[in-house]
Amino acid sequence: MTQSLKLAVIPGDGIGPEVTAEALKVLEQAAPADVKFEPTRYDLGAERYLATGEVLPDSVLAEIRRHDAILLGAVGGRPGDPNLPPGILERGLLLRLRFELDHYVNLRPSRIFPGATSPLADPGDVDFVVVREGTEGPYVGNGGALRVGTPAEIATEVSVNTAFGVERVVRDAFARAAKRPRKKLTLVHKTNVLVHAGAVWSRLVTEVGREFPDVTVDYLHVDAATIFLTTDPGRFDVIVTDNLFGDILTDLAAAITGGIGLAASGNVNPDRTAPSMFEPVHGSAPDIAGQQKADPTAAILSVALLLEHLGLDDAARTVEDAVVADLAARGSAPRRTSEIGDAIAARVAG
Amino acid sequence: MTQSLKLAVIPGDGIGPEVTAEALKVLEQAAPADVKFEPTRYDLGAERYLATGEVLPDSVLAEIRRHDAILLGAVGGRPGDPNLPPGILERGLLLRLRFELDHYVNLRPSRIFPGATSPLADPGDVDFVVVREGTEGPYVGNGGALRVGTPAEIATEVSVNTAFGVERVVRDAFARAAKRPRKKLTLVHKTNVLVHAGAVWSRLVTEVGREFPDVTVDYLHVDAATIFLTTDPGRFDVIVTDNLFGDILTDLAAAITGGIGLAASGNVNPDRTAPSMFEPVHGSAPDIAGQQKADPTAAILSVALLLEHLGLDDAARTVEDAVVADLAARGSAPRRTSEIGDAIAARVAG
Ligand SMILES: CC(C)[C@H](C(=O)O)[C@@H](O)C(=O)O
Numbered sequence: 001m002t003q004s005l006k007l008a009v010i011p012g013d014g015i016g017p018e019v020t021a022e023a024l025k026v027l028e029q030a031a032p033a034d035v036k037f038e039p040t041r042y043d044l045g046a047e048r049y050l051a052t053g054e055v056l057p058d059s060v061l062a063e064i065r066r067h068d069a070i071l072l073g074a075v076g077g078r079p080g081d082p083n084l085p086p087g088i089l090e091r092g093l094l095l096r097l098r099f100e101l102d103h104y105v106n107l108r109p110s111r112i113f114p115g116a117t118s119p120l121a122d123p124g125d126v127d128f129v130v131v132r133e134g135t136e137g138p139y140v141g142n143g144g145a146l147r148v149g150t151p152a153e154i155a156t157e158v159s160v161n162t163a164f165g166v167e168r169v170v171r172d173a174f175a176r177a178a179k180r181p182r183k184k185l186t187l188v189h190k191t192n193v194l195v196h197a198g199a200v201w202s203r204l205v206t207e208v209g210r211e212f213p214d215v216t217v218d219y220l221h222v223d224a225a226t227i228f229l230t231t232d233p234g235r236f237d238v239i240v241t242d243n244l245f246g247d248i249l250t251d252l253a254a255a256i257t258g259g260i261g262l263a264a265s266g267n268v269n270p271d272r273t274a275p276s277m278f279e280p281v282h283g284s285a286p287d288i289a290g291q292q293k294a295d296p297t298a299a300i301l302s303v304a305l306l307l308e309h310l311g312l313d314d315a316a317r318t319v320e321d322a323v324v325a326d327l328a329a330r331g332s333a334p335r336r337t338s339e340i341g342d343a344i345a346a347r348v349a350g
Numbered sequence: 351m352t353q354s355l356k357l358a359v360i361p362g363d364g365i366g367p368e369v370t371a372e373a374l375k376v377l378e379q380a381a382p383a384d385v386k387f388e389p390t391r392y393d394l395g396a397e398r399y400l401a402t403g404e405v406l407p408d409s410v411l412a413e414i415r416r417h418d419a420i421l422l423g424a425v426g427g428r429p430g431d432p433n434l435p436p437g438i439l440e441r442g443l444l445l446r447l448r449f450e451l452d453h454y455v456n457l458r459p460s461r462i463f464p465g466a467t468s469p470l471a472d473p474g475d476v477d478f479v480v481v482r483e484g485t486e487g488p489y490v491g492n493g494g495a496l497r498v499g500t501p502a503e504i505a506t507e508v509s510v511n512t513a514f515g516v517e518r519v520v521r522d523a524f525a526r527a528a529k530r531p532r533k534k535l536t537l538v539h540k541t542n543v544l545v546h547a548g549a550v551w552s553r554l555v556t557e558v559g560r561e562f563p564d565v566t567v568d569y570l571h572v573d574a575a576t577i578f579l580t581t582d583p584g585r586f587d588v589i590v591t592d593n594l595f596g597d598i599l600t601d602l603a604a605a606i607t608g609g610i611g612l613a614a615s616g617n618v619n620p621d622r623t624a625p626s627m628f629e630p631v632h633g634s635a636p637d638i639a640g641q642q643k644a645d646p647t648a649a650i651l652s653v654a655l656l657l658e659h660l661g662l663d664d665a666a667r668t669v670e671d672a673v674v675a676d677l678a679a680r681g682s683a684p685r686r687t688s689e690i691g692d693a694i695a696a697r698v699a700g
């Protein structure tokens with residue numbers, strides 16, 4: 001019997017559609033014989049907003065919710081476009097999806113694949129995963145401003161951290177650490193300055209840690225974490241951290257492991273009360289859009305995370321192996337976006 | 351006539367006293383013949399707190415205020431010390447000084463000195479300065495928690511951003527950029543998520559920028575900034591950013607330019623309504639304290655910033671040149687803290 005899986009596809013803006021096309025190409029080859037992906041495309045992003053004023057209509061969100069998973073390319077218009085104030089698409093589309101679909105585990109693995117080039121002279125063996133909280137922290141949109149545009153303006157942004165929200169992501173991170181060979185968890189925060197938020201995180205890492213006696217725990221301030229990511233990235237196994245620190249650390253992690261063109265992510269709802277969403281960490285890069293210059297590898301590796309989330313572990317492994325093989329074989333000659341996708345799809349096929 | 355300058359010295363904790371001793375040694379050699387520094391030592395930090403419960407008594411703050419400048423080593427006890435909850439010293443001493451003395455320009459230069467080793471394979475020419483806002487943002491201590499220690503706990507941290515506070519640091523950063531050969535200013539923020547705070551920063555960079563038509567302005571999200579710091583640090587000239595982003599970026603900047611052992615900083619009150627404070631970016635490193643293992647170079651370079659702030663430009667240059675010469679001559683054999691201080695002091699003495 002064939003299992004049918006409904007996939008919502010949001011190609012988005014800039015290079016989003018190009019990399020998504022390659023990701024879908026690979027997904028098609030990777031799906032097991034008895035699994036059929038049914039993609040439905042949702043045109044959301046800058047173009048739709050600029051044409052219609054719509055960001056994410058409730059009816060569209062309701063439709064997306066009825067899928068088994070979501071594949072997203074990238075969202076964001078031309079920087080500085082006066083018709084597209086900063087945040088409209090990020091807050092209204094990308095973050096709204098993460099929050100409404102309760103993607104509390106924002107999963108971002110970092111490995112230095114053979115063939116990938118790190119800007120670090122001697123990165124060593126790097127293989128860690130950042131478990132970034134996805135539904136709280138300074139990302140909640142709980143801010144405001146008074147006397148806007150005047151010399152007396154005051155603007156605030158409130159970071160909200162609940163025991164409910166922190167505990168569940170910390171438990172997920174511990175469970176991941178327990179399954180990995182090194183069984184190590186590093187909490188990254190800024191407990192010496194953000195003392196209230198920091199205290200919830202520290203307390204719950206200690207408390208939940210009791211359920212995972214095999215996992216070694218340590219702590220780093222976020223500033224110190226950036227130092228270790230550049231001087232000794234091999235020390236990390238699982239990092240658990242807040243939404244904003246996770247945003248910053250995972251771009252840095254992508255940079256040191258060979259670039260944002262390779263960094264995949266999953267916005268995961270571990271309770272499966274709504275579909276999880278998979279996307280490259282990179283943005284929409286409007287400056288190179290439509291030129292077949294974007295590297296679709298991050299989008300393709302996001303497909304591997306998607307397959308794994310859906311329990312299709314063998315297919316996930318096949319995609320990852322194909323990427324690893326392609327990276328190892330990459331020369332310095334630039335390839336078009338579709339050439340990279342074709343090459344990886346061919347390896348997956350066989 | 352001899353000018354006498356009153357210097358408040360706060361050696362602090364861990365390696366703080368060791369590196370401060372070397373900084374004072376160098377300061378003594380560097381001071382011009384007609385300038386006399388009168389140091390007064392203030393024992394503040396973990397030891398005093400643990401013995402007396404005192405962090406920064408009002409009377410001590412009042413005394414410190416009457417000095418011409420402050421030299422600080424490092425503050426912070428043993429991590430995890432149950433008698434020293436996170437934040438007590440940081441919020442109560444270090445940040446209290448920065449806030450009470452209105453150190454709104456937290457100045458952190460980054461250069462790759464000849465002889466220094468970067469973890470980057472090919473860092474190129476790096477010479478930029480981060481102007482980190484020092485009196486607002488998520489550092490204001492405007493947070494709280496409800497139902498602490500229960501599953502219903504909620505903790506908040508409020509980032510406060512005023513036009514008053516942002517405008518003055520932005521103007522200072524532009525003025526610094528205008529005096530540098532490349533005349534470039536990069537605003538780093540996260541305007542696409544922290545839309546209210548981001549809007550104040552963007553607006554004031556645009557507005558104040560009109561007064562500095564020679565300065566080129568660009569913008570990076572904080573996550574993207576970490577990528578450029580590791581892949582193309584040479585692109586930066588002056589970075590202006592908020593308190594927390596500045597904290598994170600300057601540790602990263604220190605890492606890629608040869609380590610936190612070389613990173614100096616000034617907590618500057620440009621209006622001179624209170625003394626400015628100079629300190630290495632590094633922490634108290636209690637694990638290596640008292641072993642003469644710490645590199646005092648960052649503390650010594652902080653003395654150069656102090657001299658410059660006091661208008662003693664030649665002396666500042668002499669200290670910097672001595673550090674550059676010492677770095678270029680450094681072999682791989684480790685030297686004791688005092689050996690490094692002696693060597694640099696000897697070069698300054700000439
Ligand atoms: C586009 C932006 C809102 C987003 C974020 O900050 O989370 C991006 O940087 C990411 O990391 O997925």
Ligand SMILES: CC(C)[C@H](C(=O)O)[C@@H](O)C(=O)O
Pocket residue numbers: 192193223440441444445597631633
């Ligand atoms: C010790 C800590 C409070 C401090 C900060 O966060 O500002 C330090 O990291 C720094 O950068 O000077």
